[in-house]
Amino acid sequence: MDMLTASDIKELNDKIHQESAFIDLLRLETSKAIVGQKYMMDRLLLGLLAQGHILLEGVPGLAKTLAIKTLATS
Incomplete structure:
Protein backbone atom coordinates (compact mmCIF):
# COMPACT_ATOMS: atom_id res chain seq x y z
CA MET A 1 0.00 0.00 0.00
CA ASP A 2 1.35 3.40 -0.94
CA MET A 3 1.77 5.89 1.85
CA LEU A 4 0.40 9.38 1.45
CA THR A 5 2.92 12.14 1.74
CA ALA A 6 2.29 15.58 3.19
CA SER A 7 2.15 17.04 -0.32
CA ASP A 8 -0.45 14.43 -1.35
CA ILE A 9 -2.61 15.36 1.62
CA LYS A 10 -2.23 19.08 0.90
CA GLU A 11 -3.16 18.52 -2.74
CA LEU A 12 -6.22 16.52 -1.70
CA ASN A 13 -7.28 19.19 0.81
CA ASP A 14 -6.89 21.88 -1.84
CA ASP A 24 -20.23 27.91 0.82
CA LEU A 25 -21.66 30.33 -1.75
CA LEU A 26 -25.02 28.56 -1.64
CA ARG A 27 -25.07 28.70 2.16
CA LEU A 28 -24.20 32.40 2.04
CA GLU A 29 -27.01 33.18 -0.39
CA THR A 30 -29.64 31.19 1.48
CA SER A 31 -28.61 32.65 4.83
CA LYS A 32 -29.61 36.09 3.55
CA ALA A 33 -33.26 34.98 3.51
CA ILE A 34 -33.37 32.11 6.03
CA VAL A 35 -32.18 32.97 9.52
CA GLY A 36 -31.86 30.50 12.39
CA GLN A 37 -32.48 27.37 10.34
CA LYS A 38 -28.90 26.26 9.61
CA TYR A 39 -29.58 22.61 10.52
CA MET A 40 -32.58 22.45 8.20
CA MET A 41 -30.72 24.12 5.34
CA ASP A 42 -27.74 21.80 5.76
CA ARG A 43 -30.05 18.79 5.58
CA LEU A 44 -31.77 20.18 2.48
CA LEU A 56 -39.87 18.63 5.05
CA GLU A 57 -42.23 18.60 8.02
CA GLY A 58 -42.79 21.00 10.86
CA VAL A 59 -45.19 23.32 12.56
CA PRO A 60 -46.41 26.39 10.66
CA GLY A 61 -44.14 29.41 10.62
CA LEU A 62 -40.72 27.74 10.40
CA ALA A 63 -40.01 29.07 6.87
CA LYS A 64 -40.24 25.70 5.15
CA THR A 65 -41.77 27.10 1.96
CA LEU A 66 -39.43 30.09 1.97
CA ALA A 67 -36.44 27.77 2.42
CA ILE A 68 -37.42 25.68 -0.59
CA LYS A 69 -38.09 28.74 -2.76
CA THR A 70 -34.82 30.36 -1.69
CA LEU A 71 -32.84 27.21 -2.39
CA ALA A 72 -34.51 26.81 -5.78
CA THR A 73 -33.60 30.34 -6.84
CA SER A 74 -30.05 30.32 -5.45
Missing part, protein backbone atom coordinates in the same frame (compact mmCIF):
# COMPACT_ATOMS: atom_id res chain seq x y z
CA LYS A 15 -9.03 19.88 -4.27
CA ILE A 16 -11.74 19.35 -1.63
CA HIS A 17 -11.75 23.07 -0.82
CA GLN A 18 -11.93 23.97 -4.50
CA GLU A 19 -14.75 21.54 -5.31
CA SER A 20 -16.84 22.49 -2.26
CA ALA A 21 -16.61 26.26 -2.71
CA PHE A 22 -20.04 26.39 -4.35
CA ILE A 23 -21.59 24.96 -1.16
CA LEU A 45 -28.40 20.67 0.78
CA LEU A 46 -27.30 17.18 1.79
CA GLY A 47 -30.45 15.68 0.32
CA LEU A 48 -30.01 17.59 -2.92
CA LEU A 49 -26.34 16.66 -3.26
CA ALA A 50 -27.20 13.00 -2.65
CA GLN A 51 -29.95 13.29 -5.28
CA GLY A 52 -32.44 11.99 -2.76
CA HIS A 53 -35.99 12.83 -1.84
CA ILE A 54 -36.71 15.31 0.92
CA LEU A 55 -39.78 15.38 3.13
Whole structure:
Protein backbone atom coordinates (compact mmCIF):
# COMPACT_ATOMS: atom_id res chain seq x y z
CA MET A 1 0.00 0.00 0.00
CA ASP A 2 1.35 3.40 -0.94
CA MET A 3 1.77 5.89 1.85
CA LEU A 4 0.40 9.38 1.45
CA THR A 5 2.92 12.14 1.74
CA ALA A 6 2.29 15.58 3.19
CA SER A 7 2.15 17.04 -0.32
CA ASP A 8 -0.45 14.43 -1.35
CA ILE A 9 -2.61 15.36 1.62
CA LYS A 10 -2.23 19.08 0.90
CA GLU A 11 -3.16 18.52 -2.74
CA LEU A 12 -6.22 16.52 -1.70
CA ASN A 13 -7.28 19.19 0.81
CA ASP A 14 -6.89 21.88 -1.84
CA LYS A 15 -9.03 19.88 -4.27
CA ILE A 16 -11.74 19.35 -1.63
CA HIS A 17 -11.75 23.07 -0.82
CA GLN A 18 -11.93 23.97 -4.50
CA GLU A 19 -14.75 21.54 -5.31
CA SER A 20 -16.84 22.49 -2.26
CA ALA A 21 -16.61 26.26 -2.71
CA PHE A 22 -20.04 26.39 -4.35
CA ILE A 23 -21.59 24.96 -1.16
CA ASP A 24 -20.23 27.91 0.82
CA LEU A 25 -21.66 30.33 -1.75
CA LEU A 26 -25.02 28.56 -1.64
CA ARG A 27 -25.07 28.70 2.16
CA LEU A 28 -24.20 32.40 2.04
CA GLU A 29 -27.01 33.18 -0.39
CA THR A 30 -29.64 31.19 1.48
CA SER A 31 -28.61 32.65 4.83
CA LYS A 32 -29.61 36.09 3.55
CA ALA A 33 -33.26 34.98 3.51
CA ILE A 34 -33.37 32.11 6.03
CA VAL A 35 -32.18 32.97 9.52
CA GLY A 36 -31.86 30.50 12.39
CA GLN A 37 -32.48 27.37 10.34
CA LYS A 38 -28.90 26.26 9.61
CA TYR A 39 -29.58 22.61 10.52
CA MET A 40 -32.58 22.45 8.20
CA MET A 41 -30.72 24.12 5.34
CA ASP A 42 -27.74 21.80 5.76
CA ARG A 43 -30.05 18.79 5.58
CA LEU A 44 -31.77 20.18 2.48
CA LEU A 45 -28.40 20.67 0.78
CA LEU A 46 -27.30 17.18 1.79
CA GLY A 47 -30.45 15.68 0.32
CA LEU A 48 -30.01 17.59 -2.92
CA LEU A 49 -26.34 16.66 -3.26
CA ALA A 50 -27.20 13.00 -2.65
CA GLN A 51 -29.95 13.29 -5.28
CA GLY A 52 -32.44 11.99 -2.76
CA HIS A 53 -35.99 12.83 -1.84
CA ILE A 54 -36.71 15.31 0.92
CA LEU A 55 -39.78 15.38 3.13
CA LEU A 56 -39.87 18.63 5.05
CA GLU A 57 -42.23 18.60 8.02
CA GLY A 58 -42.79 21.00 10.86
CA VAL A 59 -45.19 23.32 12.56
CA PRO A 60 -46.41 26.39 10.66
CA GLY A 61 -44.14 29.41 10.62
CA LEU A 62 -40.72 27.74 10.40
CA ALA A 63 -40.01 29.07 6.87
CA LYS A 64 -40.24 25.70 5.15
CA THR A 65 -41.77 27.10 1.96
CA LEU A 66 -39.43 30.09 1.97
CA ALA A 67 -36.44 27.77 2.42
CA ILE A 68 -37.42 25.68 -0.59
CA LYS A 69 -38.09 28.74 -2.76
CA THR A 70 -34.82 30.36 -1.69
CA LEU A 71 -32.84 27.21 -2.39
CA ALA A 72 -34.51 26.81 -5.78
CA THR A 73 -33.60 30.34 -6.84
CA SER A 74 -30.05 30.32 -5.45
